Amino acid sequence: MRERYGGKLFSWVLVLLLAMLAVYPALAYPVAEHAEDTACFHVYRAVVFTAARADGALYPRWVQSINAGLGGPLFSFYSPLTFYLLDGLHAVGIPPAPGWGVLVGLSMLLGAAGMFALALSLFRRADVALASAACFTYAPHLIVDFYERGSPQALPIILSPWLLWALLRLARRPNGLRLAMAALAWALMVLAHAAAALWALPVAGLFLVYLRWRERASWRALGACVLALAAGSVISAFFVLPYAAERGFVQADNNHRDLFTQPVKNPVSWETLLAPPPILDTGAGNNELGRSLGWLHASLLVLGLGLGIVLWRRRRWTDMILPVGMAALGVASVWLQTEGATPIWAAIPMLSILEFRWRLQSTLGLEAALILGCLLMAWPFSAKVEGTGKGTADKRRSTPMASKVQALGSPAASVGNRVRTIVAVALAVTFVGLELPSLYPQLLPRLADFTHSPTPAEAEAYGLSNKVPGLSAFSEEQPVWRTAPFTEEEAQQAAATPLSNLPAGGRLSAVERRTGRWQMQIESPVAFKAAFYLLYFPGWAGYVDGARQTLTPLAGLGYAQMDIPAGMHTIVLRYEGTPVQHIADGLSILAVLAVVAAALLWRGPQAAAQPAQAAGAVSPGQAPSKGLEPADLAGPIYYFQPRWWVAAGLGLLIAAKLLWVDPHTTWLRWASTPAAPHGAQVQSNIWFGDSIRLCGYRIESTRLHPSERVRVTLYWGVSRRITRPAYSFVHLLGPVDNPEEGNPVWGQQDKQVPAGSQLIDWQPGQLYPDSYEFPVSPKAPQGNYQLEIGWQDAATGQRLPVSVGQPGAPPGSVNFDVSGLRVSPSLLDRAQQLAWRLLLPHTLPHPRQETLGTTVRLLGYDVQPAQAKPGQTVHLTLYWQDLAPMQTSYKVFTHLLDGQGQSYGGHDGIPVHGTRPTTVWTPGEILADRHDITLPATIAPGAYRFEIGLYEESSGARLPAYGAQGQRLEQDRIMLDGLAVK
DSSP, rough: OOHHHHHHHHHHHHHHHHHHHHHHHHSSOGGGGTHHIIIIIHHHHHHHHHHHHTTTTOOOOOBBTTTTTTTTTTGGGSSSSSHHOOOOHTTTTTTHHHHHHHHHHHHHHOOOOOHHHHHHHHBHHHHHHHHHHHHHTTTHHHHHHIHHHHTHHHHHHHHHHHHHHHHHHHHOOOOHHHHHHHHHHHHHHHHHOHHHHHHHHHHHHHHHHHHHHHHHOOOHHHHHHHHHHHHHHHTTHHHHHHHHHHHHBBBBGGGGSSSGGGGGGGGOOOHHOOOOOOOOBTBBBSOOOOOOHHHHHHHHHHHHHHHHHHHTTTTTGGHHHHHHHHHHHHHHHHHHSSGHHHHHHHGGGGGGSSSSSSGGGHHHHHHHHHHHHHHHOOTTTTTSSSSSSSTTTSSSSSOOOOOOOOTTTOOOHHHHHHHHHHHHHHHHHHHHHHGGOOGGGGSSSOOOOOOOOHHHHHHHHHHHHTOTHHHHHHHHSSTOOOOOOHHHHHHHHHHHBBBOOOOOOOEEEEEEEETTEEEEEESSSSEEEEEEEOOOOTTEEEETTTTTEEOEEEETTTTEEEEESEEEEEEEEEEEEHHHHHHHHHHHHHHHHHHHHHHHHHHHHHOOOGGGGGGGGGOTTTTOOTTTOOOTSSOOOOOOOOOOOHHHHHHHHHHHHIIIHHHHOTSBBOOOTTBBBOOOEEEEEEEETTTTEEEEEEEOEEEETTEEEEEEEEEEEEESSOOOOOEEEEHHHHHHHETTTEEEEEEEESSSGGGOOOOGGGOOOOOOEEEEEEEEEEEEOEEEEEEEEEEETTOOOBBBOOOEESSSSOOOSEEEEEEEEEEOOOOOHHHHHHHHHHHHHHHEEOOOOEEEETTEEEEEEEEESSOTTTTEEEEEEEEEEOOOOOOOOOEEEEEEOTOOOOOOEEEEEEEETTTOOGGGTTTTTEEEEEEEEEEOOOOOOOOEEEEEEEEEEEOOOBOOOOTSSOBGGGGGOEEEEEEEOO
């Protein structure tokens, strides 16, 4: 008995120890204050939820301490499971803010255990299951969701391995208890975050296909799985049905009013998706974890497709379902995040419910973990399989991907299994190691400072002061009848009295206001329509002396109104729910009763007797024996041999990291200071105003091409707290003015929220790396450029003065310039230059060979149209070739002359419409320089010529002109024929 359970216990201890590195930060640090959604919303939501539960509401669809005390249907439209869990923790003395940390820690353990259990049931080996559990638990998106976003959407992902595990067990041996477990898992996923549960549904659907065709589950067993999912959906109907049916009662479309919540307009770049693991900086005030897929996780998607090719060639069709299916889902979810999938988002507006494309990463950890298990079980790929196709390998319900090689138990098989174990453990350690630098949530920006036990009054005050009165980012749960903004004055009035319009001489008494139930005595000398400080919403009912009265909304303010007769009356307002809510509640109750009945009454087929070895402590390096495949277990499970010194050593390493490395070193983190910012190419000490300091900067590339993106990172600091908002800017200044802008700006980015947070929130002593990325104008001329960096006051628009060395030094300009950038021709431009050099001499209508000075040659010209009418515009295109660099900027002159030399107009200007001054020409370059000349309406018919050349603007001196034979041309001009006026 001791040997039988020792290996199982040891294996479970290993996986839980491995998960502890992800669990500890949640318990040791105030993660709720650093996670965005938790700091801004969820803690205060938990406060009002708990207050409503204390008022006696079993499911508080309506809570009162929001919207300036007027209440709102917050939890009719937000999945309630997270808040039930936080309420349960509060009941045992853990307030909401630390309660979030406890919830995160327990969830990480639950997720690791669930993935280990699922992989153990599928692959029958503890080493493979350990690697899969590490892959799942340390998926980058899961860590971001819990520690940076603080989002309950991570909970359905944590529960998803448990759902697949329950479906697997149900398919292998259907009975009522297993059906109930699967139904409960799915219901909990929906109640944790309905949208995230839907994103996991394709994975569950693919898993059902796997169960039918690879596990050889009967159609009856598959039907039981589908029934479990349906039962779970009905159990959660008390939330889902009203959410879907009553969204027209609230301002749900507010979710998409801002550009950043419209996924069709916000693709994720490949650079972001494939970014290296983040390393946080102890000196930075705006650390972030990013949206990377994780290199190993992304690689597993590709390897899953590669494994499919191998299996296809070996005709192992059903073995392909799990790895190829999961890889295909993963690749599709990655591609949908990119710019290439934008037409899909535009064509399917329903997808906008996601709000952010990167939410599609949520199932990547699960998909990668299952692919990893299949890859490890397919080891070694080169082995010959005993039989292929449906006729042999797939008849037995065997372990997925298991290689059936040589004689079982032979030395070769044993060596292969030992290698598999080494690879699996090494991969598990690698998954953990890559994410260790991300597990310092205390280095993320601190967004809140909660009291020990926040109150509903604090939640209400927070909502008003931060312009989120309904404790939602976009007021999307606010009833549609309320269109006026909420104010502090209104909140004070609502706190003082429940009635906004008591007639003169009227009196209120015996006032009692609880969540979902108001009662009071109103004495009025006249009949009137009472307007209560309560937002109207269907589900509220009003009673006067026990007789039901109709409630109506007050236009604009949305107050609930009710007719009150003259005299003394008892008034009761009660939230009784809507018909849809009652139907949904009834369906959920019936579903729960049905599932409980099934669990108690449906026993299902009995499991076959399990051989003792199946659960024994057998080393994963040992080859299994034939014949040990009970119908329910599809073969024995092989656990690690219990070597407790390994567990003890692992525990000591974890303790050393948590108790010494983290508090006493900066290992696994950068340690920047304002004097030495990590990542800066150039350190600087430039001050803007008297408080903002540029500590350094990094430019990714100083050699640019038109349309290419400029990437620069600035490292800011402040010497004190800033009280006046200011905006930052970076401009790319070129050698000449941009004709479209009327200034020398050829690219720019201005920021109202530099470094990802308001300037007034920056903390002295911390660095704020601030990345700018913008395209160079596609029409940008060649030449030397510089970056103009500065700040402007948000209220006045005035630029802050710049000083060098220390604040208060004599101010210089109102911007700081970084030189050394150069824009060069693009690849397309270089190809065009090559084509012109080869073809122009043979294709120009009017080839020429005159030169101007020793630096410019006229290769030819073209006149369109060659025959024109008075008043028509003629296009003269000159083809110049640069022979040598020029230090002077020359203008081109083009004059239209008749036979007697009289001028009829022309055009002077910097070449190529002012975009290519001669100072930026490069030797050998060819330019097509078009000049538009409008003929006078009174011009006489006849033949006309153009005189052209170059001159210096300041002096008017023309560049000497020479003919094709080298002779100096009269008046330093080149004469061109080719225009006839009719």
